[in-house]
Each structure stands twice: as structure tokens, then as C-alpha cells.
Amino acid sequence: MIRLLVTGGTFDKEYNELAGALAFKKTHVPEMLRLGRCRLDVSIATLMMIDSLDMTAADRARIVEECGRSVESRIVVTHGTDTMVETARALAQAAIADGGKTVVLTGAMVPYAFGSSDGLFNLGSALSFVQVLLPGVYIAMNGRCFTWDQVRKNRESGVFEAL
Amino acid sequence: MIRLLVTGGTFDKEYNELAGALAFKKTHVPEMLRLGRCRLDVSIATLMMIDSLDMTAADRARIVEECGRSVESRIVVTHGTDTMVETARALAQAAIADGGKTVVLTGAMVPYAFGSSDGLFNLGSALSFVQVLLPGVYIAMNGRCFTWDQVRKNRESGVFEAL
Amino acid sequence: MIRLLVTGGTFDKEYNELAGALAFKKTHVPEMLRLGRCRLDVSIATLMMIDSLDMTAADRARIVEECGRSVESRIVVTHGTDTMVETARALAQAAIADGGKTVVLTGAMVPYAFGSSDGLFNLGSALSFVQVLLPGVYIAMNGRCFTWDQVRKNRESGVFEAL
Amino acid sequence: MIRLLVTGGTFDKEYNELAGALAFKKTHVPEMLRLGRCRLDVSIATLMMIDSLDMTAADRARIVEECGRSVESRIVVTHGTDTMVETARALAQAAIADGGKTVVLTGAMVPYAFGSSDGLFNLGSALSFVQVLLPGVYIAMNGRCFTWDQVRKNRESGVFEAL
Numbered sequence A, B, C, D: 001m002i003r004l005l006v007t008g009g010t011f012d013k014e015y016n017e018l019a020g021a022l023a024f025k026k027t028h029v030p031e032m033l034r035l036g037r038c039r040l041d042v043s044i045a046t047l048m049m050i051d052s053l054d055m056t057a058a059d060r061a062r063i064v065e066e067c068g069r070s071v072e073s074r075i076v077v078t079h080g081t082d083t084m085v086e087t088a089r090a091l092a093q094a095a096i097a098d099g100g101k102t103v104v105l106t107g108a109m110v111p112y113a114f115g116s117s118d119g120l121f122n123l124g125s126a127l128s129f130v131q132v133l134l135p136g137v138y139i140a141m142n143g144r145c146f147t148w149d150q151v152r153k154n155r156e157s158g159v160f161e162a163l
Helices: A029-035 A057-069 A084-093 A119-132 B029-035 B057-069 B084-093 B119-132 C029-035 C057-069 C084-093 C119-132 D029-035 D057-069 D084-093 D119-132
Strands: A002-008 A013-016 A021-024 A042-050 A074-078 A102-106 A136-141 A144-147 A151-154 A159-162 B002-008 B013-016 B021-024 B042-050 B074-078 B102-106 B136-141 B144-147 B151-154 B159-162 C002-008 C013-016 C021-024 C042-050 C074-078 C102-106 C136-141 C144-147 C151-154 C159-162 D002-008 D013-016 D021-024 D042-050 D074-078 D102-106 D136-141 D144-147 D151-154 D159-162
Touching: A002 A057, A002 A119, A021 D021, A029 A042, A029 A119, A042 A057, A057 A074, A057 A084, A074 A119, A084 A102, A084 A136, A084 A151, A102 A119, A119 A136, A119 B119, A119 B144, A136 A159, A144 A159, A144 B119, B002 B057, B002 B119, B021 C021, B029 B042, B029 B119, B042 B057, B057 B074, B057 B084, B074 B119, B084 B102, B084 B136, B084 B151, B102 B119, B119 B136, B136 B159, B144 B159, C002 C057, C002 C119, C029 C042, C029 C119, C042 C057, C057 C074, C057 C084, C074 C119, C084 C102, C084 C136, C084 C151, C102 C119, C119 C136, C119 D119, C119 D144, C136 C159, C144 C159, C144 D119, D002 D057, D002 D119, D029 D042, D029 D119, D042 D057, D057 D074, D057 D084, D074 D119, D084 D102, D084 D136, D084 D151, D102 D119, D119 D136, D136 D159, D144 D159
Parallel strands: A002 A042, A002 A074, A074 A102, A102 A136, B002 B042, B002 B074, B074 B102, B102 B136, C002 C042, C002 C074, C074 C102, C102 C136, D002 D042, D002 D074, D074 D102, D102 D136
Antiparallel strands: A013 A021, A136 A144, A151 A159, B013 B021, B136 B144, B151 B159, C013 C021, C136 C144, C151 C159, D013 D021, D136 D144, D151 D159
């Protein structure tokens, strides 16, 4: 069984038509798994629905705590891309892997709701890597997988690249 | 570098509006990789564009041959789901893995062009598994990965399941 | 109030993923009206769900009868494009317009469910023309509106054009 | 021939993936006409690409001027919904209709680029109404058409309704 923790990010941004602005409602992850005909046993929990630029130390502590207390040892976290590396570091510094846990963070550059998202591709990727990688904290983006301390987001290109 | 061999299948079916019927034109795989913001080094070749129910022994021999001569040791094959297991068997019987090759077959239940496909999810999954699995022949569908001799397609549910 | 009679056609074709073939399930028209934020008072009835190439004289008689008995004088009929002109002729020959009725037939070249349909555009067009045209039988396709005896479908281009 | 003047609005908003925000690039109107298999003779000009809340008196004067100088007597204007009524008023006060011109303004509540837009429906509707209505200034939204002084946007529901 895989634990899937939802924290928001571009993955789950929607268009609020009355405000004419981007907003969060509820996560699209269950719909994405249905669309992907995913037959993995996935237990989903929404921890927060925020832009990762708005994520506080307390929010990160909550993610670390939830990963720590998870009975499933394989965990995927959906997360905004801007501070994904920071949260990965917080998880690594909390020694999540020592408990035998494999945590893979993933996200999207385009909201799933906007019809042209990399989210479905990344979700398929993250759920695959998490099944086979050794305990540790990883980031799966752009079809690639990086250990938490070997990656940065290139803000010019929007691409995650090796350090 | 990853080799990606295209053979057609539901993955690449389109709607021909003049005929009012399903048809193959050219593969959507490059567009899907772009949409997925994939930054893997992928070398694509289209071997054929057919329904896997129409696949002959000669077609399978061609797939085996292309996998055998591939300089890349990590290979993804997109394939119709109906006879995917059969092609996987042909690859295994040709001892592809002995050459140190990891081959992952994947496909889709709904054409990518119809906007609600599992193809993007499966492609993300197959490209991830192929990077980390030991030499062998595998099928990646529904978020799961099976060795070639441990899987069948359940034709009632459309789901790939363990034997 | 507008009467909307559904007869199937490409408009409502879907992809049946177990059969790997095109099929009809139920009409997408209500969903399309919702998506179009349509606020017209529309009363929908599904008369049949068939390819217009399979439409029999009895089927056409049924459409004529339903238009005749409709209490609403403004009627849109969704219809396969291949024999749309034939049904329009049947309606005209039954002197539908004499009862003060405006009937607009419309359809699509690409199924709505395949994400790139002209159906939504045509539906907006047909529902607009039907509100303002004099009693008669018309075909609304490609942004244009033709009286029933001034139009043919060009099977090479898939476009409706004036005679 | 129909003149189609683009001014931006929700119709043309896109998601900028590097900024993670909504933005304007270029208009989607030509693509929408292609998707709708529109075969009307439409001459498109982009006057501006702005949110209608940012539209100044000078911008409105420009729209009035372009409608006035248009050699085509049938004109569709795509426009943000928030101040669409205001621009319609400016056109009416400039006595556009006296020159024999029929102007129909339309827009969308959801960006076309976000895959679930009312824009395609509204565009089909506006292009249909403009062909048959008498000279005047109109707003086509939600499948309905209003004369410029008989309509308001209900900001709670996002729906255009009769005064």
C-alpha cells in the first residue's frame, strides 16, 4: 500500500470563474488516479491546499510528522514546485529514511485542471519510483528522479536539474 | 539514454472525421513527452502503427530484432493492450535480458487523442520503471509493473493483473 | 422555451475502452449546455442514439412526429451529419413550418467526448439561430445556417456548403 | 464577411507556468474557429489583450473607432465580461448602428485554454446572431442575446441577465 499526501501546489490549482483568478478547491488526485486507471492500493490524505511559496515551517513540520507516523513505508507527496526541494530537505533532516521509508515528492508546472498538465505524467512517474527505490527522500519531476540533495529547480526554464 | 519503440495500439488511435471511424496517423508520443515536460534523453522510433490484434509473428520478430540491436540498454515499447503479453513473451524467449537489456512495455485503454487517456500516466510510469529495474522484460500498466510471465489482461475489466 | 431533440450522431459518439471501438452511451448534450453556461430554457428529449447512416424511414418519421407534437415552436435537432439533409427534407415535406415551427438541425464532425469537437461551437450556433429565424427547416453547421433545400454535405471536405 | 475584433478578456487568458499566474499571450480565436470548423469569412484583428477591468476610456474609444471604420457591417467583439456592458454602451452612444452596423459582444467565464470553457459555445452563438440581427449593439452570452441597454452581469452568479 502507498500513502499519498496532498499539499496543494500547481497540481491542484483551479480557475475560479467568479473571481477570474486561480484558487484551490479540492484535490484532483483521486480523479487523476481514476483517469490513469491506477490499480495500486493508494491511501490519500489532504494535509493542506496551498501554494508552496506560502508554506511555513509549521506546514513543513506537519508534512514531516505525517510521513513519520505513516504506517505505509512508501509515500508520495504532491507539492508546489517552488519550495519542493526545501520540504525534501526537511524530510531528510528528520531522518525519515531511517524508519525504512521511501518518500517521493512530485508536482506539476501546469494545473491538471487546465487540460495540458504534466501532472498526470509526473504522478505516474512518482508512483512508479516509490515502489522500487530504497528508503530515502526523492524528487520525481520531468521523468527523472533525484535524491533530495542533488537537485534544484531552474526558475528560468521551470525544469528540475541535477546539482 | 532511453530507447522508445512505438508500435501503435490504443495509445495512438485517432478519430478520422471524414470516415467517422478510428484510425492511425502518426504517433502522439513526442507530443506526450513534451506535455509531460519530460527531460529524459529519449530516442524514439516508430516501428509500426497497428492495432495489436492485427500484429503478426513477423511484426513481433521485428520488435524483438529492434530491441536486440538497440544500443540503449533501457527500452520502452508502446503497444496495444490486447496482445502486449504475447509480445513480452516473444521478447523474453529471445533472451533480450541476457544482453543486459531492460524492456518495459506499456499502452493505454483510451486513446491519448480523446483527452481522457491513461496513456500519459502509463508513459510516466514506464519511463520511470525502465530506469531502475534490472534487465528483464516487464509490463507497466495501471501504475503497476509485472514481469512478463506474471501478468494477464483481464478482458472483462480492462485491467492488467497478476497471475 | 426551446425543444432539443437528440438523435445521436458523431456528437454523442464515445470510445468504449473494453471493445476498443466507438459506441453510443448517453447523450452529452446536457453536459455541453452546462459547459456553455447556457441559460436558455431548454427541454431535452433523446429520441434515439444512432449513427445517421443507420437511420431508417421509421426513425425519420419519429423525428417528424416529435417535432409536430412539440408544444415549443423552436426546435433544435442534434443529428449525424451524413444524412442530416435527408431528415431536414423529411421535416420540410411534412410541412413542419406551417405549424409555425422553426427547426434547426445541427451535428458535429468530431465527437464531443474526444476533446476537440466542433459540437460545442455548433450547439451555440444552432441555439442562437433557432431563436431568431422565421418558421422553416434549417441546417446549422460550420457557423453558417442554410435552409434545408439549399445545402449539401461535401463528403471530401466534411463541410456543409450551399447548393 | 464578418469582422472579429479581439480585446482579450477571460476568453484569452492563459496559464504562465514559470510565473504560476494568469497572463495574456496571443489570442486563441483563430484556433477556436478552426476547432469549430467555422467556414464563415471572418477577418480578425487584435486591438488589445487586456482584462476588461483594466480597460480605459481610451481603450473603449479605440474599439468604437475600429467598429466605425470597419468596412464589414457585421462585427463580433470578444471582450472581458466585467465591463462588457460598459463598452456596449460606448458603442451605442457613438451611434454605431446608424451606419448600418450590427455589433455583437461576447466573452467567456472560463479561459478557452483551460479546457472547459464556455468560450467556444459563446463564439458560435455570437457569430450566428451577428448574421441575422438588425443593426444595433448586442451582447451574446449564455446562449442568449440582449440589446446593450437591457442587460447586466450578475456578479454573484456570473450570468448575464435581462434588466
